[in-house]
Amino acid sequence: MKIQDISVNIVFDSRACATIEAVVFDTEGNKFTGIVPAGKSTGVNEAHILDPHDARRVITETVSPAFNDKEVRSIAEIDSILLGLDGTGRKEQIGGNVMLGVSIAMVRALAFAQKKEPWEVIRAEFFSNETELRSPYIFSNLINGGAHAANNLSIQEYMVIADTKEEGVLRSIERLIAFYKELGEDIKRMYSLPRITIGDESGYAVDFDDNFAPIALLEKKIVTSEMQRAYRIALDAAASGFYKDGAYSFDGNMIDEGALKKIYDTYFDRSELLYSIEDPFEETKEDAFRSLQVSHADRVIVGDDLTTTNTATIERSAKNGAITGVIIKPNQIGTVTESCEAIRRAHELGVRTIVSHRSGETEDPILVQIAAAANAYGVKIGAPLRERVFKFNELLRIYS
Ligand code: PGA
Ligand code: ZN
16 A cells, blocks of 8 residues: 555544544545544653644654655554654654554555455454454443542542443443443432533543442442343542542542552452452552552452553563553554554453543544454443444444
8 A cells, every 4th residue: 555645634532622633645545544532631651742733743744754655564564654753752753642643544544455444454463363353341431530520539430341242242232321321310319419410431420428339339230230240340540630749539538558458458348349440549659559459369450540551561560460451542652553562462461451442532433443453351432422432333343
């Protein structure tokens, strides 16, 4: 496939914040796009983001000329050109958003040229050892707190982990939608609310009695609706968001790391269905992650801000015993190649991978294609409402 030109559109994400859509043209006049999402609870080691107007300048002046009339054959080749243009660890020169937008659009261009789906092209290049197509668990964020909601919850995300394998993806999504709607009615009844507020990832975002109350509610609802075989519970504490000057703001108190660990211990004891906690402590406190993982060897501590989709960091945290699960967000690292390398290394280390959206999302569903290519353990895609539904729809296109 030969590239003619690359341009960029400034578009808006689900919070109406400006982001970029890279547009790649091949020499036959076909056009392919890639849109970049944005996080709010971002890790400090995430790839640098260029302002969309600067991104437009960089694409026109630097990136497009580098691909002009260029024959490209693989994702790795494309991304190594992008990495060469940048030359910095954190993508400060051309920006992680520029690189990722172009990288995604190029995957689509390669897939079109080969008459394949994006996941097939990604698999052929990075996951050729995967022979079957296994649908991922859906991590669906039904109750929002932290930076994604204007309520009293420190914990950012209360998810159910829906098993899609038993009943198939369509049935599993239908059931999840029903579960989510009923949960909203339960919350309204429980707190006598005439209406219910929705957070950034489409989960319910009302005040609760304390940070454990949503877990208790989900656990009870799963049991009463007899969904124990299909659902477990996952949290994303996103603890950097409620950490300041050595203390965590939790249930109205400022507490230290040891006290927070004890609280998580009780959560695991009180909730049999609670399976995983993502970013339970501030993002540099790897020892605290490890101590929680060691205390609960049968549960999964997940790195997100801790690991920022960086292969070397994932490897270090996994080998240290700090995590047994990891979030993969392509825009944390900047290219499809590096995201896939991170997944591959995680799988080699026995770490569960969860390919994730951002709280500021767009209509671009590439994360689901990456998850399918890799046979990732899970996809984290919010509650089944509003713009979050587009990722559910992409699952349906691939798996049904
Ligand atoms: P973000 O949150 O997209 O706002 O960073 C998602 C997460 O922390 O997993
Ligand atoms: Zn997170």
